[in-house]
Amino acid sequence: MTDITATAATPPDVLRCAYAELIVSDLAESRAFYVGVLGLVVTYEDDEAIYLRAFEEYLHHSLIIRKGPVPALAVLAYRVRSPRELDVAVEYYTQLGVRVERRAAGATRGIGEAVRIEDPLGFPIEFFYDAEHVERFTQRYDVHGAGAISRLDHFNVVTPDVPAAVKYYEGLNFRVSEDIEDAEKTVYAAWMFRKPTVHDVALTGGDGPRMHHIAFATHERSQILHLCDHLGAIRQSDKIERGPGRHGVSNAFYLYLLDPDGHRIEIYTHDYYTGDPDNPTITWDVHDNQRRDWWGTPVVPSWYTNASTVLDLDGVPRGVEQRTDAREDAVTIGADGFSYTRIDDEPAGFKLGSQL
Numbered sequence: 001m002t003d004i005t006a007t008a009a010t011p012p013d014v015l016r017c018a019y020a021e022l023i024v025s026d027l028a029e030s031r032a033f034y035v036g037v038l039g040l041v042v043t044y045e046d047d048e049a050i051y052l053r054a055f056e057e058y059l060h061h062s063l064i065i066r067k068g069p070v071p072a073l074a075v076l077a078y079r080v081r082s083p084r085e086l087d088v089a090v091e092y093y094t095q096l097g098v099r100v101e102r103r104a105a106g107a108t109r110g111i112g113e114a115v116r117i118e119d120p121l122g123f124p125i126e127f128f129y130d131a132e133h134v135e136r137f138t139q140r141y142d143v144h145g146a147g148a149i150s151r152l153d154h155f156n157v158v159t160p161d162v163p164a165a166v167k168y169y170e171g172l173n174f175r176v177s178e179d180i181e182d183a184e185k186t187v188y189a190a191w192m193f194r195k196p197t198v199h200d201v202a203l204t205g206g207d208g209p210r211m212h213h214i215a216f217a218t219h220e221r222s223q224i225l226h227l228c229d230h231l232g233a234i235r236q237s238d239k240i241e242r243g244p245g246r247h248g249v250s251n252a253f254y255l256y257l258l259d260p261d262g263h264r265i266e267i268y269t270h271d272y273y274t275g276d277p278d279n280p281t282i283t284w285d286v287h288d289n290q291r292r293d294w295w296g297t298p299v300v301p302s303w304y305t306n307a308s309t310v311l312d313l314d315g316v317p318r319g320v321e322q323r324t325d326a327r328e329d330a331v332t333i334g335a336d337g338f339s340y341t342r343i344d345d346e347p348a349g350f351k352l353g354s355q356l
């Protein structure tokens, strides 16, 4: 991995996670999921790609699904505070010694000038400011539906060395809101933010670079429950991978869905404000059975193992580096069957024993 301490240059001023582009194998099938089930608004579509946004969003899109040969993540894009931050980004990443490309306005429909990089963790990342404004459907309750999704909330990426990834994102002035570690100080995951919520990006320890999930926020738990009922009604309950439930980390109510290519999409609500300078970091014990689900519901094994391929800036799928630190699904023995509920109990209150 590129030595991220190689520059004292000023980092770009990132506002928030802003959009993702996913490559999908069947555009019509994916449209049925993202529009037919999730209810995302189509800003523009053609035979190659569909540009989608959630109801509170007024930029052109927060998700692009594009037809392609290999289901993969094509880019994760962050919005910066002003157009001049693009020059700052070029200088910062040039000094870091990673691949940097300027993109003209319109290279991505609806997006102005942008800078794309292959970041030190191996991910295709874009920084932009200018974008086309479109109708904001905040109060278009006539089109919302019972499962209305409000906005993009965060990216979750799989990377082998979480402390190194945290250090890279701290270099971009992201702060850690929560993390998971053990008594030996192995770090299994970290959640980092620029907007004043729990995260814009989460770093999940594992073989990477791979994309773990893209998350959208709703305002109410009932909207998440409706999405579950909707999938049941169309006999597609197998698209529900994990949840619904209440996270320990972030305190959010959550649901994980798998799109037709297996890209993981989280629907999430009720995390908390992190905007004050002294926002305290919460550190969880990897053996705490309530860390990933506040009710102690086990994490399904696929949630730990499966993630999406990422592309380089030429659209070529990237290989992955193996994680060398301990793996969470190894130290919690399967899917949390042997994590404690009450650390002081003797024996600690395991929930499921060896059922999983």
Ligand SMILES: O=S(=O)(O)c1ccc(O)c(O)c1
Pocket (backbone or CB within 6 Å): 154, 156, 202, 215, 247, 248, 249, 250, 252, 266, 268, 291, 292, 293
């Ligand atoms: O499963 S965790 O409680 O650690 C969790 C917390 C927040 C998230 O966005 C997430 O994907 C997973």
Ligand SMILES: [Fe+2]
Pocket (backbone or CB within 6 Å): 154, 156, 202, 213, 215, 266, 268
């Ligand atoms: Fe998430």
